[in-house]
Amino acid sequence: MPEIILGILFYLIASTIHILKYRSRKIGQAGILKAFGVFLLFLPAVYLVSIFLPVRWPLSTALFYLLLSGTHFIFFTSPYLGDEGPSSKIYFLLKNKGQLDFKKLLKYFSDEELVVKRIRDLERSGMIKKTAGSFRVTGKGKFLCGLIKTYRRLLNWELGG
């Protein structure tokens, strides 16, 4: 299975560099999509090495590498945004404490962490803007809302969160 080994090998190299660069704060300040650059840089290398070796399925090896990197990147958004999802937090709190009533559980959460921080992130990413003390959705935000609304309609799904 040289394709799988090659894909994993390149993914491990790219993700190690990505982690090291992030920990040294070299990509911590970059935009979320720019932070994916490390993985994309290796994509042509995966394809060229696959042809050079040669492995049987170079195009598929490149796709495999891209999928590994993409999935890793989705998980990376959590440390990038500094978020601990409320569901994960509830889960680990109950796992560690055994049992908790609602009042005690709530003490581990704050409006600042769950809501205000997310409002700031939306503002920073240009999805909303504040004018005269009120938040309004920008064109970019409206576009995203439209996509989400369409997808939700396709699934017959109500609003999450």
Added chain:
Amino acid sequence: MIEDTEVFIFAIAGFLIFVTLHLVIFRYIDKRKVFVWLIRIFFLGMILTIAAFNLSFRIPFSVVKFESLLLILIMYSLASLAYILAVFGITATSLRIRILSFISEHPQGVSERHILRKYDSSQIVKSRLARFAASGEIVKIKGKYRLAKNFPLFLLPALFFRFIFILYGRKPSY
């Protein structure tokens, strides 16, 4: 011999089968059993991909055939996981999207206080607990919440998110 483009196309086709099944089946499911249905659809898509692969390559079993199918199924799994986390997960559970949608419902603008009146930590935790309880992951006994299973479905992604969080030098607050 199985061609490179055939492996590539089968991986994409398998993923498209998964997305189609998801879009069709999720219209009719009990919305409280999301995790279970995602897993069922994932395996159904996998079975259909294997069936389509075997129908297309009516050649005797060989190492090459096994390896190509393995690569297709790994790519199918990764693409499905990425879709669940990035597309469906964001739509279904993201607080940011919920806040963004709330603001978009008020073209005249909405203050932070107004947003907090609608979404505060108490309301968010309550809704997450209700979702966990509905899916059977958490139970409430004598006013206290606890995990219902030793190995809940939520465990794997939660553990992996935590692992990545720590790997990138962040310290979980819990």
